[in-house]
Amino acid sequence: MPKQKGPIPITGTVKNTTYFSLNGQYYERRKSSLTAAVVATDPAFAASRRCNTVFATAVAIARTIYPQLPTHKRIAGAFGQLTGRVYQMVLKGMDADSIVTAILGE
Template structure:
């Protein structure tokens, strides 16, 4: 690390050098070779991953405690303090459930007893999740079957088409109509070609039968026996 004295000052990375500002002074250092893959998988960063996971667990515990507090009383700095206390409990070999129970008895139990004693409900930050009925079919399929525009779209491009019912623009419909017409014409040409080939074979067979009947009986018997 070296200090930059001027006359130009930067806050960026240039080639293998990183220019940055710290406490009102400008410094330059060599660019770090640290990557995301190295932090996630290298054994040297095992403790970093361990404490990062512990911080994630502690933040979830703090969020649960913070959401149970009354809205008129809680402040955001409490969330940070709850996170620190949860980390301390986890560092003391406590389980996440034990850390949650400790914080709940310390900060939330008072308000629960207060509501029971006074009968005054307190509004907390925890959201009341409505009970949702499980869907037996996809919403898109329901929309496709109930919307009359989608019914017209389905009749035009086919029932099992992959496109969504929201793609029923005039341009897409016209392209799909032309594609189906082109495929129909190709199938018709193939059928005609097949019919013509069979017809030509039948015609050749009839000519051969006619020529065979014109031959004398002795030669006809020899050809049939062969």
């Protein structure tokens, strides 16, 4: 992605170009044709929608487990790792109560 040039950096979209800031640097890129409506309705994104639903379930379960963990286990990155483990358990068909019991029982 090319960096913006010029004295005044901008953010937003003008015609077919999107200007944005990332980590203190200003970039530009071509405007995407992908919209939320397309992702929500297009059959090509059906698998993505299913995965998002499973992930949302995993996050909700992890959110209830995390505060119950011992303080020394609540470190940087722990919530993400917990969510990943819960996600795998949800994919295997485990229900929320079984997941909570399995993780807190360790």
